[in-house]
Every structure is written in C-alpha cells, then in structure tokens.
Amino acid sequence: MIIRTENLCKKFADKQALEDVNIEIRDGEILAILGTSGAGKTTLLRILNLLERPTSGKLYFNGRDMDSYPDLTPLRRKMAMVIQGAPVFNMSVYDNIAWGLRVRGEDERLVGQKVTEVLSLVGLEGYEKRNARTLSGGEAQRVAFAMAAVFRPEVLLLDEPTANLDPITEGAIEDIISRINRMGITVVIATHKQSEAITLANRIAVIKDGRIVQLGTPGEIFYKPRTEFVARFTGAKNIFSGTVVRRDRTQMVVRSGDFDIDIDIDASAADVRTGDFVSFCIRPEEILILRQDIPVNPRHKNVFEGRIKRITPYGGALVRIHIMAKNTLFLADVPRHVAEKMELVKGKDVLFSLKLSALKVLETG
Amino acid sequence: MSGSNSSLEFLFAGIIQAVDLIVRMDPYVASVTKVQLMVSGVAVILSAITAIALASAISFSEFRGKELLRTAINTSMGLPPVAVGLVVFLFLTRRGPIGFLDLIYTPAAMIIAQYILATPIITGVSITAIESIPRKVWDTAYTLGGTKLDVSLQVLKEARLGIITAILAGFGRAIAEVGAILTVGGNIVHQLYLGGVLQDVSYTRTLTTAITVETRQGNIPEAIAFGIILLILSFFVNFIAMWVRKRSVG
Known part of the structure; x- marks a missing residue:
C-alpha cells in the first residue's frame, strides 16, 4: 500500500504538532522518521494509522482520499502500529497475539497456526501460556511485534521500537524488523536514534518542529545534510x-x-x-x-x-x-x-x- | 469485683449460646441469614448489571448530560441509607405513586432500596477502574483493527479486577446497611409450625435489622449470633477484595 500525505497539519490546543507534511511511503520500503522527542513523530504515525485526524491536509491510501472511505475499519485493518512502550493486554501471550486475528473473525484453527508461526518469527516459542504482563521489556516488545505482525498488515508503524531496551535486545528487535519487512510489509519507524535509522531504513525523513526538513537515503542524510540541524x-x-x-x-x-x-x-x-x-x-x-x-x-x-x-x-x-x-x-x-x-x-x-x-x-x- | 466477673460471665455465656445457635443451624437464625443473603445478593446482582452498563456508557461514549450523570453518580455514592429508605417508602406505601404494586414491607422493597444504594458505588468505582486502564491499551486494541465495540470489551476485560472490587464494595455496603431495609421491609417475622413447634421465621428481617431488635429485646445470644455471622460475611467480602487487589497488582 502506498500512503501519501498532502500539506498535512495537526494542531493541538497549545501546539502546532505538524506543519505541511508532504511525504510518500512507498510500497515495501522501510522509512525512518528521525527526530528529537517532541518533533511530531508520534503524531505523524498516529495520523497515518487513523488514530488521529489531521487538522488540515489530505491523506491518500493507494491514491484514494481517506475522506472518501465511508467506513475506515477495512482500511485500518491493513495497518498496525506498535505503540511506544509496548502495552500488552493482561492475558496470556497466546491470547494477546490472537487478538487481532479474532477481531477479524479468523477461523480458530488458523489462529493457532498463525500464532505459532509468528512466535517463532519473534523468537518466543513456548511462551504461549505466560501472562504477557509478567514479561521483561524486551519480551513484551517482541509480543507487541507479534500482535501486529500476525495478521500480516500491509503497513507496520513502529513508534520508538527500541527505546529503553538494552543493546543486545535492541539488535534482536532490529533483526525482527528486517524480517518483517522481508515478508513484504512496509515499515515506518519513528525514532530518535540515528543509528537505528541508518541500520534499517531505505529512506530517512528528518523531522523538526513538525516539519520534514530533509527526506532521502541514509547516505544522503548523513553525508549530504541539507541544513545545520540535520548535520x-x-x-x-x-x-x-x-x-x-x-x-x-x-x-x-x-x-x-x-x-x-x-x-x-x-x-x-x-x-x-x-x-x-x-x-x-x-x-x-x-x-x-x-x-x-x-x-x-x-x-x-x-x-x-x-x-x-x-x-x-x-x-x-x-x-x-x-x-x-x-x-x-x-x-x-x-x-x-x-x-x-x-x-x-x-x-x-x-x-x-x-x-x-x-x-x-x-x-x- | 463480682460485678465485673458476672458481666464477663454474661458476655461469655452469650457467646457460647450464640455459637451454639449457629452450629446447630437454628431455624430462626438460618432464616434471617437467608433473607439477608437473598436481599443483598439479588440487589447487588441487579446493581452490577446496571452499573457496568452505566460505567461503559460513561467511559466509552459521548452523549449530552454525561458530566451531569457522572456528578450525580459521584454524589449518590454516599447517600444516607435512611433517606433512601424514606424515599422508597414514600413511593411504595399504599398511598404512594406505585403503592398499587403492594410491595411495601416485602423483600422486593428491600431489594429496591439496596439496589439504589449499591448502584452508584459500583458504577463510580467501575468508572475509576475503566479509566485507570492506560490510554495506550485502548490505542493498541484500536490499531490492531478492533472496532469500537472490540476496544470497549477489551478495556472492560482489562479492568475486570477493578470491577470485581467495585461489586464487592457494593455488596459490603448492602450487607452493612440497616436504615433503608428497616424502613421499607418492616423487620417482619412470621410464626410457623416447624416440626410441631411454633417457630419464628424471617420474612423481611435481615442480620442487621435482627441485631437491632434482638438487642433491644434483651435476646443477647441471638444478637451475638447475628453479629458473628455478619462479621464473618464482611470479613469474607473484604478477604476476596484484598485477594483481587493483590492479583491486580501482580
């Protein structure tokens, strides 16, 4: 799925969170949205995920204006977001991961099979019966990925996927992100870590004060910064x-x-x-x-x-x-x-x- | 010296007789306990159903007068039982607006009164439980493709322990309350022949109202027996509530 924004603006009561954001997310790519905290990364992800409505501007999914969809649920179900801090439900790992399949009315026999598959993708085989709330930060993050990846969304939005994780877990999560992308899932990562952006992304959008200040390949961003801020x-x-x-x-x-x-x-x-x-x-x-x-x-x-x-x-x-x-x-x-x-x-x-x-x-x- | 001794003996004898009444399941004591459990149980079940619906409406949807309703619920959490009893009495009494239903001085009237007392507490505590579920959990359910109904059901599920605590709090209030049920129930016992013996059997007498009347009449063993049962009940409710709280923390 191709997502394109046109002059996207978001204003909260006291703050202009996004200003004239024009960005195209290409099918199958990993796009990193790189910026300091408070730059508008999360707001942009939430708008792309239809969790939040833009104050003004347009949002196109495969060329079709979001406002022309009478019901957004089918569109929303082609996407998933892993929210920062990986909130999981207070139930077993199995039920957490099965959640997205069950609300889609998936056959219960297929649910079991898909949950098992995705557990091996995130390296949590044998965790089915554990309560997800008892897991460590890194394990919970893996469960959060599995919850989102299990129904194979076309676009996966990740908000600071490795914040508060130790370097080894961070590496493991980055590996999972690559694997998910290789399954054909478009990935958008909001991050403040340049290393993460350069390791994973095909393209990087640098965001500052709600504006995209530069969009390009990692090479372009790192070796040809356009502004002093990006540099x-x-x-x-x-x-x-x-x-x-x-x-x-x-x-x-x-x-x-x-x-x-x-x-x-x-x-x-x-x-x-x-x-x-x-x-x-x-x-x-x-x-x-x-x-x-x-x-x-x-x-x-x-x-x-x-x-x-x-x-x-x-x-x-x-x-x-x-x-x-x-x-x-x-x-x-x-x-x-x-x-x-x-x-x-x-x-x-x-x-x-x-x-x-x-x-x-x-x-x- | 002898005075304090005899007063201790009096207390002691009362307790022993009370325990005896409980152990051999005295028909009168048993009937009073049954009425209490039936009245408070039914009232709390009905309250819980109403309260979960109300709490869900307030937490999950937007409608006009929502804040007013929320304020009304919060205010009603501390309603004085006697006042509630009076209002229910005025409605149900023969000359009242729904007096024709003939409910005054029946267990049904007591259920209505306790229902009115318990519903705001269960609703208020349930709303707090629902709203203490972090926004991120709601968002996660939504982003995983949940409809509004799916999200609401999941949040209710996440808040389940808090809601159980709310229901227990409602039950605790119901079994501890005297004023309302005394006013609308009338504290009635019937005298029936049971096994050839004329026996008091409760119709609208509960543990709390029984304690007031037995104490006043000097039937100390009975009063103590009811007190013990009531304490065991409320201890049991608190024990479950504590256990639930511990589980929700872990």
Missing part, C-alpha cells in the same frame, strides 16, 4: 562557517578562522557566490589522519597540522581523536587498531586532511 542531528560534529573567497565551476575556497578550506561544489551549493558567508560540515569519519612515514603530496589540498588534545572511546570499535589546530577543534573518528598502530596519543602532533568531496555546504536553518 548536527546526524552527528556531523565538525561544523564551521566562513566567507567564500574564491570559486570556480567545480570548487570554492572558504576562509574560516585561520584556514582556507577547499570544497567541491555540488548541486546544493550551486548558487553560492564569492563573498557569501556559508556554513559547512564534515563527518568525523571523513577526516583522515595521515601517516608520518609517507611524504605528503604538495598538491594535496586541505592538509593541516594540529595537536591531539584528547582521545575518547567511540562506539567500541572506534576512537574519537580531538585535534586542536590554530584554535579550531576538529574531531576525527579512527578505528581503534589504526589509532594504536599509528601510536596516536594525547599531545602528539599530526597531519590531517579534509576530503574535498566530503565537505558539505549547508543551508541556513
């Missing part, structure tokens, strides 16, 4: 600003503090002119620390010298190197074994380079 939110870390001192057809030079930085021009920076003040960013993994034993090619651009101020662990396999160069702080992520091999330690002077193509000019906002 910060997706962890670009190295965000600078300066004046364009020179530009030609393919490259420009921006003077930022004591640095002249060369940047490749892409479509989004096409109308930047000499003299403009611009912001730009580079992700920490795009800053390369150069080996001392190989001489630097003098034609290499954006090579600077700095001193390591601090090294912090980052995500287990990486370390984050804090490099101070002429009073500007650069953050570079390096695999831990590489850092050890290069003997990167606090106080060491290093050469580092900023890849021209990895530098991205940002729109203000």
Whole structure:
C-alpha cells in the first residue's frame, strides 16, 4: 500500500504538532522518521494509522482520499502500529497475539497456526501460556511485534521500537524488523536514534518542529545534510562557517578562522557566490589522519597540522581523536587498531586532511 | 469485683449460646441469614448489571448530560441509607405513586432500596477502574483493527479486577446497611409450625435489622449470633477484595 500525505497539519490546543507534511511511503520500503522527542513523530504515525485526524491536509491510501472511505475499519485493518512502550493486554501471550486475528473473525484453527508461526518469527516459542504482563521489556516488545505482525498488515508503524531496551535486545528487535519487512510489509519507524535509522531504513525523513526538513537515503542524510540541524542531528560534529573567497565551476575556497578550506561544489551549493558567508560540515569519519612515514603530496589540498588534545572511546570499535589546530577543534573518528598502530596519543602532533568531496555546504536553518 | 466477673460471665455465656445457635443451624437464625443473603445478593446482582452498563456508557461514549450523570453518580455514592429508605417508602406505601404494586414491607422493597444504594458505588468505582486502564491499551486494541465495540470489551476485560472490587464494595455496603431495609421491609417475622413447634421465621428481617431488635429485646445470644455471622460475611467480602487487589497488582 502506498500512503501519501498532502500539506498535512495537526494542531493541538497549545501546539502546532505538524506543519505541511508532504511525504510518500512507498510500497515495501522501510522509512525512518528521525527526530528529537517532541518533533511530531508520534503524531505523524498516529495520523497515518487513523488514530488521529489531521487538522488540515489530505491523506491518500493507494491514491484514494481517506475522506472518501465511508467506513475506515477495512482500511485500518491493513495497518498496525506498535505503540511506544509496548502495552500488552493482561492475558496470556497466546491470547494477546490472537487478538487481532479474532477481531477479524479468523477461523480458530488458523489462529493457532498463525500464532505459532509468528512466535517463532519473534523468537518466543513456548511462551504461549505466560501472562504477557509478567514479561521483561524486551519480551513484551517482541509480543507487541507479534500482535501486529500476525495478521500480516500491509503497513507496520513502529513508534520508538527500541527505546529503553538494552543493546543486545535492541539488535534482536532490529533483526525482527528486517524480517518483517522481508515478508513484504512496509515499515515506518519513528525514532530518535540515528543509528537505528541508518541500520534499517531505505529512506530517512528528518523531522523538526513538525516539519520534514530533509527526506532521502541514509547516505544522503548523513553525508549530504541539507541544513545545520540535520548535520548536527546526524552527528556531523565538525561544523564551521566562513566567507567564500574564491570559486570556480567545480570548487570554492572558504576562509574560516585561520584556514582556507577547499570544497567541491555540488548541486546544493550551486548558487553560492564569492563573498557569501556559508556554513559547512564534515563527518568525523571523513577526516583522515595521515601517516608520518609517507611524504605528503604538495598538491594535496586541505592538509593541516594540529595537536591531539584528547582521545575518547567511540562506539567500541572506534576512537574519537580531538585535534586542536590554530584554535579550531576538529574531531576525527579512527578505528581503534589504526589509532594504536599509528601510536596516536594525547599531545602528539599530526597531519590531517579534509576530503574535498566530503565537505558539505549547508543551508541556513 | 463480682460485678465485673458476672458481666464477663454474661458476655461469655452469650457467646457460647450464640455459637451454639449457629452450629446447630437454628431455624430462626438460618432464616434471617437467608433473607439477608437473598436481599443483598439479588440487589447487588441487579446493581452490577446496571452499573457496568452505566460505567461503559460513561467511559466509552459521548452523549449530552454525561458530566451531569457522572456528578450525580459521584454524589449518590454516599447517600444516607435512611433517606433512601424514606424515599422508597414514600413511593411504595399504599398511598404512594406505585403503592398499587403492594410491595411495601416485602423483600422486593428491600431489594429496591439496596439496589439504589449499591448502584452508584459500583458504577463510580467501575468508572475509576475503566479509566485507570492506560490510554495506550485502548490505542493498541484500536490499531490492531478492533472496532469500537472490540476496544470497549477489551478495556472492560482489562479492568475486570477493578470491577470485581467495585461489586464487592457494593455488596459490603448492602450487607452493612440497616436504615433503608428497616424502613421499607418492616423487620417482619412470621410464626410457623416447624416440626410441631411454633417457630419464628424471617420474612423481611435481615442480620442487621435482627441485631437491632434482638438487642433491644434483651435476646443477647441471638444478637451475638447475628453479629458473628455478619462479621464473618464482611470479613469474607473484604478477604476476596484484598485477594483481587493483590492479583491486580501482580
């Protein structure tokens, strides 16, 4: 099922929760709606799930206006949402999962078969008789998934599916989400975790103050953030600003503090002119620390010298190197074994380079 | 010294005779207990049916005057039994608006009075139980494809322990109450020949009304026997209520 929204707005008594949301959910994809808490993610999911009516704007299901359905129940039954915190009913796991089938009038013999199937999908074989309220957070979340997946909805909406779960359970839940998607179910995930969005999603919509600020593939969102907000939110870390001192057809030079930085021009920076003040960013993994034993090619651009101020662990396999160069702080992520091999330690002077193509000019906002 | 001794003996003898009355199932004591259980039981069953319907209507649907009804229910939770008894009396008495039904001084009149007393309590506590079910549970039922009826039934199911507690609270109020049933029931016993012996048999006399009359007449063993049975009953109700609460927490 394809869902499309047109200028969707939702206003609560004291707050504009959504503003002009135009988004299309494609058949079979995993779309992540990425934003901080209070950005409007849950409201958007609730409207897509017909739990809430938009204040204005249109909602189309397979091209058909939602308002043209005389009864929304058949439409609602093609979708399911896993609400944040996985509320389960105070009954057995079996009855919880069977619930959605029973309200659809499913034959009781098929109910048993389908419940068994979905229990193995979420890895809870043998849990049928347990009371769902006695389960741990991770187990309850699996039951909540099974409750929604058992009747094979066309679209599954997930609100913060891994909030408050430990990393191992989080991984298991992400795995379940992939498996559900491979069954042909379109998945929409509202999340504040960039890692989750990048791991699972085919496309990411970044939402801020009820507006979609950027929609694209994970690569586009993370490596070509359009605005400073998206850059910060997706962890670009190295965000600078300066004046364009020179530009030609393919490259420009921006003077930022004591640095002249060369940047490749892409479509989004096409109308930047000499003299403009611009912001730009580079992700920490795009800053390369150069080996001392190989001489630097003098034609290499954006090579600077700095001193390591601090090294912090980052995500287990990486370390984050804090490099101070002429009073500007650069953050570079390096695999831990590489850092050890290069003997990167606090106080060491290093050469580092900023890849021209990895530098991205940002729109203000 | 001897005074306090004899008063202790008097109490002791009363208790022993009372236990004897209970153990050998004295026909009078048994009939009073039966009337109590029948009147309060039927009243509470009818109240429970009404209350669950009312609570569902208030919790699950929107209608005009809903808030007024809710306020009325909350106010009625503490109605003074004697006043309820008076109103029911005025309606049922021979010269009253429905006096022709000839219900005054019958168990039916007592059931009506207790029904009026128990219904607001069961309704009010049930509404609290239903509304304490988190919104997320309602939403889950809805998003899984439930119709409004499916969602309501599931929420009622989730609130079942609270509703049972409400019904027990209603029953507790019904068996503890004297004023209303005394006024509309008249505390009547019939004298029947049972096994060749003239025997008091309750018609509209319950444990509570029996205690008042027996005490006044100085029939202490009977009064104590009724007191013991009443205490056992209310202990039993509270015990079940506690057990239900424990289960709902776990």
